Amino acid sequence: MLVGPYDPSAWAGLVLSDRPGRGFAFKFAVERDGERAEGYYLLHIVHEVGPCAPDGSYARVSFDTYLPFGREHDTPTVAKTGRVAGLTLEWSRVGDTSVVGRVSASFDGVIEARGYFPWDWSGAWKLGGHTSLPHTIGKTSCQFTGESQDGEATFILSMQQVTARNECDDTEPLIDQDGNSVVAFSVCSSDQIYFSASLGGVDASRALTTNVITQRLCQAELAYEQRRVKVLGHWDGLASSITNNLHWMQSIKPESGRRYTPAGRRWVFPKPSGGRDHWTTFCWDSFFNALELDVESSELGRETLLAVLETQYENGNIPNWRGRFAGTPDRSQPPIGSFIVLKHYLRSGDRDLLEEAFPYLERWSAWWSEPKNDGLRRDGNHNGLFEWGCDIELLGESPASWENEASHHQMAAWESGQDDLPNWDEAQWIERSETLDLDCVDLNSLLALDYECLATIADLIGRTDRASEYTSRYRDLVEKVNEYLWNDQIGMYMDRKWDGRFSTRLAASNFYPLVAGIPRDDRVERMLQTLLDQSKFWGRYVLPTISRDDRAFEHQQYWRGTIWPPPNYLVYQGLRRYGLDEVAGELAALSVDLFLKSWRDYQLCRENYDSRTGEGGGHAYQSWGPLFALLGIEEFIDVTPWDGLRIGTLAPPPLSTLKNISLCGHTWSVSLSSEGLDATVDGQPLLRTSGIIVLRHVELDARSLTAETLALAPVTLSVSLGSDRVRLRLDGEQREVAADAIVVPAGEHEITVTR
Numbered sequence: 001m002l003v004g005p006y007d008p009s010a011w012a013g014l015v016l017s018d019r020p021g022r023g024f025a026f027k028f029a030v031e032r033d034g035e036r037a038e039g040y041y042l043l044h045i046v047h048e049v050g051p052c053a054p055d056g057s058y059a060r061v062s063f064d065t066y067l068p069f070g071r072e073h074d075t076p077t078v079a080k081t082g083r084v085a086g087l088t089l090e091w092s093r094v095g096d097t098s099v100v101g102r103v104s105a106s107f108d109g110v111i112e113a114r115g116y117f118p119w120d121w122s123g124a125w126k127l128g129g130h131t132s133l134p135h136t137i138g139k140t141s142c143q144f145t146g147e148s149q150d151g152e153a154t155f156i157l158s159m160q161q162v163t164a165r166n167e168c169d170d171t172e173p174l175i176d177q178d179g180n181s182v183v184a185f186s187v188c189s190s191d192q193i194y195f196s197a198s199l200g201g202v203d204a205s206r207a208l209t210t211n212v213i214t215q216r217l218c219q220a221e222l223a224y225e226q227r228r229v230k231v232l233g234h235w236d237g238l239a240s241s242i243t244n245n246l247h248w249m250q251s252i253k254p255e256s257g258r259r260y261t262p263a264g265r266r267w268v269f270p271k272p273s274g275g276r277d278h279w280t281t282f283c284w285d286s287f288f289n290a291l292e293l294d295v296e297s298s299e300l301g302r303e304t305l306l307a308v309l310e311t312q313y314e315n316g317n318i319p320n321w322r323g324r325f326a327g328t329p330d331r332s333q334p335p336i337g338s339f340i341v342l343k344h345y346l347r348s349g350d351r352d353l354l355e356e357a358f359p360y361l362e363r364w365s366a367w368w369s370e371p372k373n374d375g376l377r378r379d380g381n382h383n384g385l386f387e388w389g390c391d392i393e394l395l396g397e398s399p400a401s402w403e404n405e406a407s408h409h410q411m412a413a414w415e416s417g418q419d420d421l422p423n424w425d426e427a428q429w430i431e432r433s434e435t436l437d438l439d440c441v442d443l444n445s446l447l448a449l450d451y452e453c454l455a456t457i458a459d460l461i462g463r464t465d466r467a468s469e470y471t472s473r474y475r476d477l478v479e480k481v482n483e484y485l486w487n488d489q490i491g492m493y494m495d496r497k498w499d500g501r502f503s504t505r506l507a508a509s510n511f512y513p514l515v516a517g518i519p520r521d522d523r524v525e526r527m528l529q530t531l532l533d534q535s536k537f538w539g540r541y542v543l544p545t546i547s548r549d550d551r552a553f554e555h556q557q558y559w560r561g562t563i564w565p566p567p568n569y570l571v572y573q574g575l576r577r578y579g580l581d582e583v584a585g586e587l588a589a590l591s592v593d594l595f596l597k598s599w600r601d602y603q604l605c606r607e608n609y610d611s612r613t614g615e616g617g618g619h620a621y622q623s624w625g626p627l628f629a630l631l632g633i634e635e636f637i638d639v640t641p642w643d644g645l646r647i648g649t650l651a652p653p654p655l656s657t658l659k660n661i662s663l664c665g666h667t668w669s670v671s672l673s674s675e676g677l678d679a680t681v682d683g684q685p686l687l688r689t690s691g692i693i694v695l696r697h698v699e700l701d702a703r704s705l706t707a708e709t710l711a712l713a714p715v716t717l718s719v720s721l722g723s724d725r726v727r728l729r730l731d732g733e734q735r736e737v738a739a740d741a742i743v744v745p746a747g748e749h750e751i752t753v754t755r
Helices: 037-045 212-226 236-249 284-294 298-309 337-348 352-367 408-415 422-425 441-460 462-482 508-514 520-529 567-577 581-602 626-638
Strands: 002-004 013-019 021-033 035-036 046-050 059-063 087-094 096-103 107-115 123-133 139-148 154-162 181-187 192-199 230-233 251-253 258-260 281-283 322-323 637-640 644-647 656-663 666-673 676-681 684-689 694-700 705-712 715-718 725-730 731-736 742-744 746-753
Touching: 013 096, 013 192, 021 037, 021 087, 021 139, 021 154, 021 192, 035 037, 037 251, 046 212, 046 236, 059 236, 096 107, 096 637, 107 154, 107 192, 107 508, 123 154, 139 181, 154 181, 192 212, 230 236, 236 284, 236 581, 236 626, 258 298, 281 284, 284 298, 284 337, 284 567, 298 337, 298 352, 337 352, 337 441, 337 637, 337 656, 352 441, 352 520, 408 422, 441 462, 441 508, 462 626, 508 520, 508 567, 567 581, 567 626, 567 637, 581 626, 626 637, 626 656, 626 666, 637 656, 705 715, 725 742, 742 746
Parallel strands: none
Antiparallel strands: 002 013, 013 021, 021 035, 021 107, 046 059, 059 087, 087 096, 096 192, 107 181, 123 139, 139 154, 154 192, 230 656, 251 258, 281 322, 637 644, 644 694, 656 666, 666 676, 676 684, 684 715, 694 705, 705 746, 715 742, 725 731, 725 746
């Protein structure tokens, strides 16, 4: 059974569902001084996006009821330090069918609780009881019962108010004209409303005693805090900035029960018949969301991957966005799916997902180059390189009204995921091919990465014939990108017009060849000079989407100069792929600083940032916002197709410790500092170093540790394998050494330590 905050319009609420298409929900609204805040409006007065355990064992969110209501984006942004939350919602799942919780108030006003049937679910509520409990000063309780439309499921929703006042204002629960159960509690500071809810006929009201619920919440909070993934020290709160945000953004597709991650709680598009669609999944947003969810819950990561893969149209397109009733069959988004699916597998070992995802990913990969208009779908000039585009014949009336007014050029730009990137200003829409006349560095790099990862996946699941085919495609595309998109005069890969002229625009995404393994080492050096040039991309706030010396940079509007999570993440991965660990570490640290300041000070999870000031912009709670923080997590430990399991960095933060993260079948804790690193596995000491080092392709068993090392200076390792003396094999030479005095020289080396 699903229990969680799964209705995107009701952050202060819960959904209970025992099967697809059936269940109920309840939510809370606030009234104060004649103003009301409910639904999406509560988004603008969030005080704390608290813990939200993936298993539903404990969750907390709070709201600042002292801020003005109803101003949406004009709501003042205030620092949270020293402010008191006016409304705090906590809950904990009990058994398979029930949930208990508490709403705490610190303001004078009204808290309304409403039971309802979300989406197209249906049923009937009835008043189950309203009692001022005898001999209990300041307590009022009420109960609603309900039944699903098919008559096979019963619901119980119980509420009890506890107040310090000698008299408790009478509450009059009712069933409103829409069939919702409603009760309003008049509250003042320190009042609490306890609740229990169940689905399936079990009377959860038996648990509705304040002592039982209080004890349950305290125990559940402590238990989750002890086992959750966390970062302590200088980067304190880094892991929770990812998990709190992503877990609170979870929703479900009501017709299937599939959990998914919208781009944000406000990112549910209209449906053709009016009102909001039941769900909206965005393509590359969802793939990145899966990476973030994998930090603590491979199960949620898996579900999000399947949720986006299942939006695929029959022709193979995984669309820009799709809802239950509408979508974009005309266009896709950047093809990062096979990379993310492979990364998920390397972390979790989930071979079943690999098998299930592969057919979707194959069809999507083929979609880009299928025959169309006497050519290929996204290769309009038949030169083996690809362009962003839009399939005009598949366009229809969109419920998203702004799309009906957009040009075909704009739709092609939307397919890029970088909606108004200045690079597209120089491109023309070509009606014949239904593409831009621009061979794009970003698309061709990501398609190359797609081929490479599909080859690896095919090999892993025993499809060696397909692996060979994708390897061949990867090599062919890499060769074409190197031949046609490298601008030797500039020292960068540049978009190229069909008439042979290179684009003059230089974007952060022009560094994507790194993540695809395209450039030779000499070209990497030249690219690095551009990246670190403070007149172009480097600086205190990085990476701007367009070069700082571009005429569009000062716009700082959407993708015109601001800093976005996807380019930072993909460029970081590219730097790591080429062993540029110092620069990658600096990029990670700058990204973490940018995100954590907004998160710690204002509890905001921003869509993008001004690259001149570091100020957050766009939506306040965007699901891929914590990708900035994920760079920090991956500084401690990560697993990739090219590095295997990697531990450590050459640019560590001040002392910080990552605890309880699961990768490759083990639970890890890793500490980083300028003094070195300390790693434990499954609760046991494994490795301690006296200096800064990176270990790649780490392989571990009960008797040995194998790795490729990179260090700037000699480093001493202490390896715990249950013996004081160990055999060290260093670059093929073997000798016996003390386990706590293994000296690894500067540079790159291969080591095996065996007890």
